[in-house]
Amino acid sequence: xxxxxxxxxxxxxxxxxxxxxxxxxxxxxxxxxxxxxxxxxxxxxxxxxxxxxxxxxxxxxxxxxxxxxxxxxxxxxxxxxxxx
Numbered sequence: 014x015x016x017x018x019x020x021x022x023x024x025x026x027x028x029x030x031x032x033x034x035x036x037x038x039x040x041x042x043x044x045x046x047x048x049x050x051x052x053x054x055x056x057x058x059x060x061x062x063x064x065x066x067x068x069x070x071x072x073x074x075x076x077x078x079x080x081x082x083x084x085x086x087x088x089x090x091x092x093x094x095x096x097x
Contacts, residue, residue: 022061022063022072022074022075023075025061025078026074026075026077026078026081027077029059029078029081029082030077030078030080030081033046033081033082034081040084043084043085046085047084047085050085056086056087056088057082057085057086057087057088058087058088058090059078059082059087059088059089059090060089060090060091060092061074061089061090061091061092062091062092062093062094063091063092063093063094064093064094064095064096065093065094065095065096066095066096067095067096068095069095071091071093072093074089074091
């Protein structure tokens, strides 16, 4: 059994989306981040780390999280380790 079941990963994705978009059509935060990052030539980077049992498949990044960070041209790094 994974230490990060899909329900927890889904909850994380929803929380991250809610931080970037307080309301479904409210893009003020994402726009502000782009305004700050652009002149500084900065890039967004999101790292997701999980630990699971040997032989367990890594969880998949939910599409809603990918879509939430897409306007930032953010890359998403995943790191999955198995317990020994």
